[in-house]
Every structure is written in C-alpha cells, then in structure tokens.
Amino acid sequence: MKSLYNYAFFDEGSKREIRRASLKAIAIPGYQVPFASREMPIARGWGTGGLQVTLSLIGKSDVLKVIDQGADESVNAVNIKKLVGKTTGVETTEETERATLIQSRHRIPETPLREDQVLVLQVPIPEPLRFVEPSEETTKRLHAEADYSGAYLLLFEQIMRYGRVSTGADHPVEVRDRYVMAPSPIPRFDNPKMDHSSALILLGAGREKKIYAVPPYTRVVSLDFEDHPFEIEDVTGRVCRQCGAVDVYFDELVDEETGETFFQCNDTSYCLARMNAEADR
Amino acid sequence: MNKIVLQVKELGKRFGEGCPRCSGGDPTALERNYCPACGTVYALSDVSLDLFxxxxxxxxxxxxxxKSTVLNCLYFDLEPSGGEAFIAQYKNGNESIFSGSGQTRRYIRNHVFGKVYQNPVLGLKMKFSSLANIAEKMIAAGNRNVGAMENRARELLTHVSIPHHRMKEAPANFSGGMQQRVQIAKALSNNPPILLLDEVTTGLDLSVQARVLDLVKQIQRELSISMLLVSHDLGVVRMLAxxxxxxxxxxxVERGLTDQILEDPQHPYTQELVYSLL
Incomplete structure (x- = not known):
C-alpha cells in the first residue's frame, strides 16, 4: 500500500529537529530541552510528546510496543500503535522482550529493560517545581542555580498534612546529582527502575514542548528527607488473581458479582506472559 | 564600639536609561527624583549607611x-544600578555582595538576611501551611530533617503567639496581624544576623501593632539581631530605632540618633515630617 504520508508521519526536517533535542537531552541528563512541538492528529495531552519522540526515532527494523497505564489494549495505546504502524509499517507487539521501542504512559514495564531497548514516556507536566512556582522564567533560573527547595517544600507540606509523603505518582527525582526531574506520573513503585536503567529513557511533553532524558546507567535518586526516607508503595500480601505474581504493581478491582476486591497485575503483558508460560508447562 | 555588620556604599537604583542631562549625578537636574528630559526615575542615589x-x-x-527600594536591593529582589554592600559573612567583607553569582546571593539571602515584607503575600506562600512556610527557608538553607524543622517551626510560631492548633493552617486563613507574625517567624528561622523589616506594622490595628512591635523589641534584645527598620510611622521608629x-x-537627607532627629530636626524636610506628627 502506498502511504500518502512521509515515513513516520513527519517530514525529515521535523524528525531531525526532535532528534537534535533528544540528543541534547541525553547529553544533559534530567535537563528539559525545549523543542518545537508539532500539531499531531491526536489532541495535546494525549501523548503527543511521547508520540513525537517515538516517530523521530523509529526505524524500519524497530518493533514497537505502546502501553497506556500498564495496558497494551486501551484505546489510547491502540490508536497510537495504529498511527505509527500505518505511517511506518513497522511491526508492533505486546511482548516487552520483543520490543525495541516502547512508548508508555505512566508505567515502566515489570520486565527489566535491556540495553537495546528505548523507553519513551509521555509527560503531562515536565516541571517538578511548577506547583510552587508558576513562572517558567523563574523555574528556569531555579534549575540553573540548582535551587530545589520548592520540590522539597511540596514533600514537606505533604508530611505536615498527611503524616507521610503522599505523592501518588510523579515523585520527583534527582538525576546524576544535578537536575531535579519529574519522572512523568509513574507510581513511586517504578522510580527505582529508572536508577541505572540499562535502557535509554526519553521523556516527551508535547503540550509543554519539552524533551528530557535519563541515559542508560545513570544515577537517579528519589527526593526524600533524612527522617522520611523514600518508600515505594507497599504491595506486601498482594497476589495477582490471574497469574499469582507478587511484588509487582497492582490494580485493585472489584468483583461485581461477589462485591469482593481483588488484585491484578497492572502490567497486562507481564501478566499474560506469565499465564502463557504456566499453560505451556 | 560595636562592629559593623552591614555597610552600604553609594547604592543607586535607576529606572530608565538616563541621559547626558541627568546621569552626571547633579540633583538640580532632576525634578524630585525624575528627569524631565528622558523620564528616568532615580529611585536611589548615593545611599550609604552602616549597620552595627x-x-x-x-x-x-x-x-x-x-525606603523599601533599599531593602529590596539588599535582599536581591531588585538589581541595584550602582553601589556596593559589604557583610562580614561574604568574603570577609572585602567584596560587595552584589558581585556574587545567583547561587551566592541565594546563600546570603537564606543565611544572613531575614526579611519581613510589608505585604505578607510577597513573603509567604499563602496556600501552604504555616509550618511549611517557615520550613521553606530552612530547606533552602540545606536542612533535610523534617522532625528538626517542624520542631523549630513550632518553637518560632509559639514565640510569635500563633496558637498550636492553627500551625498547620495556611496563612491565607489568617488575619493580617497573624500573617505578619508568621512572616517574622519565617525570617527568624535560620537565626539570621540581619533582619530587614519593611513597614511591619502598617495596616495593622493598634493592639496588634503593639504586639508586633513588642515582639520585634523582644527578639532584638534576646537574640541581638541587627535590624534595618523601614517605616513612615515616626512612633514606631521612636520606639524601636x-x-x-x-x-x-x-x-x-539627614542621619543621626533617633532622639536627636525627632527632637531637633535640621533638614527642612525632616522638620516638616516631625511637625506633621499628630
């Protein structure tokens, strides 16, 4: 089939500009590089940042996987996969191991990533200081001077209010002892996976027009206080009802018939792989 | 003789480019502090002072x-157009604090100065709890211990008579006087040697005013902090300065002991000011 679009939707100049921003982002880990975010056939705030990074990177030999909050089959993930598939003809997959390029919204897969894989995260608000400082000019200056008291202040306020750090997602991290970065709204459970990750992690914010990155094997530390150390969500005692997995990030669901609550792997492809392996045995 | 903790030399702040007519520093070229030829405002010219x-x-x-522009320049809220300021804590007082980088300025702001703004909105984060507001300055100074910061913040808020059960509340819910007291507590959090007070009591009712003044006096006596006190209220100045x-x-236009200035003003403007006192 002859496509009416250039390969990977964008013209070559656009792809080059996004790649250049990505390279700069990799060179300065955690630093938000501004880029000329394009109009996309999906609305801003629906993953356009991640999508643009993906389209600029994807090659003929790539295998693409798209995750939406852990699920491969949600509308958003399917739409993005279809768009990239139609404009590039690359193979798409749901298996984390087979993918070379993984675009994800709000999760890092349970299966450990490898050096030959790239993870692209979609970011709604790339600025970790935005909730204390509304002005972009000021936050840029704060980053330049490495003044991150605002990020700590947000955590302090949570402790004052709730007795503990209560970030449900997007818990700020310090990258390579310099820039404080919003890891995108991944659960705290996934923050440690960023530290010394084998795979390159690129983060794209389409509406806010920023790209930033965590290069492979880079130190990523979640912000905390001496007497309130960083903690991931407690998943002890929880078991996936479908595959029996423990120590993964769960969805809590309600059985409509019995009214009981139960847990299930949030990462659907991980869960499916475990069930298939069980069936093969 | 006490030692000098802050020395300001020929501080200047200009809004506008200046022109050949007004930039020579000749006061007669100006209409008050405004150059009629180019529209430049000379908010500060040649302000020198020593604080012991x-x-x-x-x-x-x-x-x-x-008055406020002096404090704003010293607290780095405004960039001065000329002049120098020296403090013992920065390069032993050999270099002007205005020559420092953004980071050293921030350090001086967080460790050496405490400031109470006339308008609490400028000095506080209105939506954050009072405890967090005070912790902000300690966090900025590098403290990373929640327990220690909370204790210190509670101690300071008790000192400024904020009731225990309201400490977790946001200053947005407080009265003007309470907000001002939270600001004072915040300014004191890192035991700064120099406090900059900008019209601390303006707009407060008399009983609250008295309490805030009492507090300032008490702090000055107990902690022997140096203060720059800006006010247009001569009563406040008479009591504190x-x-x-x-x-x-x-x-x-005039400087001297407070009593001397209020009892025997020399400059015509000071005379006018003092005699306008009801």
Missing part, C-alpha cells in the same frame, strides 16, 4: 522616597 551589631537602624521618609536616617527623593 545588634542595632536597630530606622529609615523614615515619605512614600516613594526609596537607635539611629535613624531620613530619606527624600531617593537620597539620605
């Missing part, structure tokens, strides 16, 4: 005379 250890130095003058300088049109 545990002394309260009052700055009085009419509105628009540049050891020495006073009088500003007019961005210039210092």
């Amino acid at each position: 250890e545990s002394e309260v130095l009052g700055i009085v003058g009419e509105s628009g005379s540049g 050891d020495r006073t300088i009088v500003m007019l049109n961005g210039r210092v």
Whole structure:
C-alpha cells in the first residue's frame, strides 16, 4: 500500500529537529530541552510528546510496543500503535522482550529493560517545581542555580498534612546529582527502575514542548528527607488473581458479582506472559 | 564600639536609561527624583549607611522616597544600578555582595538576611501551611530533617503567639496581624544576623501593632539581631530605632540618633515630617 504520508508521519526536517533535542537531552541528563512541538492528529495531552519522540526515532527494523497505564489494549495505546504502524509499517507487539521501542504512559514495564531497548514516556507536566512556582522564567533560573527547595517544600507540606509523603505518582527525582526531574506520573513503585536503567529513557511533553532524558546507567535518586526516607508503595500480601505474581504493581478491582476486591497485575503483558508460560508447562 | 555588620556604599537604583542631562549625578537636574528630559526615575542615589551589631537602624521618609527600594536591593529582589554592600559573612567583607553569582546571593539571602515584607503575600506562600512556610527557608538553607524543622517551626510560631492548633493552617486563613507574625517567624528561622523589616506594622490595628512591635523589641534584645527598620510611622521608629536616617527623593537627607532627629530636626524636610506628627 502506498502511504500518502512521509515515513513516520513527519517530514525529515521535523524528525531531525526532535532528534537534535533528544540528543541534547541525553547529553544533559534530567535537563528539559525545549523543542518545537508539532500539531499531531491526536489532541495535546494525549501523548503527543511521547508520540513525537517515538516517530523521530523509529526505524524500519524497530518493533514497537505502546502501553497506556500498564495496558497494551486501551484505546489510547491502540490508536497510537495504529498511527505509527500505518505511517511506518513497522511491526508492533505486546511482548516487552520483543520490543525495541516502547512508548508508555505512566508505567515502566515489570520486565527489566535491556540495553537495546528505548523507553519513551509521555509527560503531562515536565516541571517538578511548577506547583510552587508558576513562572517558567523563574523555574528556569531555579534549575540553573540548582535551587530545589520548592520540590522539597511540596514533600514537606505533604508530611505536615498527611503524616507521610503522599505523592501518588510523579515523585520527583534527582538525576546524576544535578537536575531535579519529574519522572512523568509513574507510581513511586517504578522510580527505582529508572536508577541505572540499562535502557535509554526519553521523556516527551508535547503540550509543554519539552524533551528530557535519563541515559542508560545513570544515577537517579528519589527526593526524600533524612527522617522520611523514600518508600515505594507497599504491595506486601498482594497476589495477582490471574497469574499469582507478587511484588509487582497492582490494580485493585472489584468483583461485581461477589462485591469482593481483588488484585491484578497492572502490567497486562507481564501478566499474560506469565499465564502463557504456566499453560505451556 | 560595636562592629559593623552591614555597610552600604553609594547604592543607586535607576529606572530608565538616563541621559547626558541627568546621569552626571547633579540633583538640580532632576525634578524630585525624575528627569524631565528622558523620564528616568532615580529611585536611589548615593545611599550609604552602616549597620552595627545588634542595632536597630530606622529609615523614615515619605512614600516613594526609596525606603523599601533599599531593602529590596539588599535582599536581591531588585538589581541595584550602582553601589556596593559589604557583610562580614561574604568574603570577609572585602567584596560587595552584589558581585556574587545567583547561587551566592541565594546563600546570603537564606543565611544572613531575614526579611519581613510589608505585604505578607510577597513573603509567604499563602496556600501552604504555616509550618511549611517557615520550613521553606530552612530547606533552602540545606536542612533535610523534617522532625528538626517542624520542631523549630513550632518553637518560632509559639514565640510569635500563633496558637498550636492553627500551625498547620495556611496563612491565607489568617488575619493580617497573624500573617505578619508568621512572616517574622519565617525570617527568624535560620537565626539570621540581619533582619530587614519593611513597614511591619502598617495596616495593622493598634493592639496588634503593639504586639508586633513588642515582639520585634523582644527578639532584638534576646537574640541581638541587627535590624534595618523601614517605616513612615515616626512612633514606631521612636520606639524601636537607635539611629535613624531620613530619606527624600531617593537620597539620605539627614542621619543621626533617633532622639536627636525627632527632637531637633535640621533638614527642612525632616522638620516638616516631625511637625506633621499628630
């Protein structure tokens, strides 16, 4: 089939500009590089940042996987996969191991990533200081001077209010002892996976027009206080009802018939792989 | 003789480019502090002052005379257009604090100075709890221990008579006087040697005013902090300040012991100011 679009939707100049921003982002880990975010056939705030990074990177030999909050089959993930598939003809997959390029919204897969894989995260608000400082000019200056008291202040306020750090997602991290970065709204459970990750992690914010990155094997530390150390969500005692997995990030669901609550792997492809392996045995 | 903790030399702040007519520093070229030829405003010209250890130095003058601009420049809220300021904590007082980088300025702001703004909105984060507001300055100074910061914040808030059960509340819910007291507690959090007070009592009712003044006096006596006190209220200055300088049109027109200035003013403007006192 002859496509009416250039390969990977964008013209070559656009792809080059996004790649250049990505390279700069990799060179300065955690630093938000501004880029000329394009109009996309999906609305801003629906993953356009991640999508643009993906389209600029994807090659003929790539295998693409798209995750939406852990699920491969949600509308958003399917739409993005279809768009990239139609404009590039690359193979798409749901298996984390087979993918070379993984675009994800709000999760890092349970299966450990490898050096030959790239993870692209979609970011709604790339600025970790935005909730204390509304002005972009000021936050840029704060980053330049490495003044991150605002990020700590947000955590302090949570402790004052709730007795503990209560970030449900997007818990700020310090990258390579310099820039404080919003890891995108991944659960705290996934923050440690960023530290010394084998795979390159690129983060794209389409509406806010920023790209930033965590290069492979880079130190990523979640912000905390001496007497309130960083903690991931407690998943002890929880078991996936479908595959029996423990120590993964769960969805809590309600059985409509019995009214009981139960847990299930949030990462659907991980869960499916475990069930298939069980069936093969 | 006490030692000097802050020395300001020929501080200037200009809004506008200046022109050949007005930039020579000749006061007669200006209409008050405004150049009629090019529209430049000279908010501060040649302001020099010394602040001694545990002394309260009052700055009085009419509105628009540049009182607050002095404090804003010292606290790095405004970039001065000329002049120098020296403190013992920065390069042993050998280099002007205005020559420092953004980071060293931030350090000086967080460790050496505490500031109470006339408008609490500028000095506080209105939506954050009072405890967090006070912790902010300690966090900025590098403290990373929640327990220690909370204890210190509670101690300070008790000191400024904020009731225990309201400490977790946001200053947005407080009265003006309470907000001002939270600001004072915040300014004191890192035991700064120098406190900059900008019209601390303006707009407060008399009983609250008295309590805030009492607090300032008490802090000064107990902690021997040096203070720059800006006010247009001569009563406040008479009560608190050891020495006073009088500003007019961005210039210092008179300086001396507070009693001396209030009882025997020399400059015509000071005379007018003192005799306008009801």
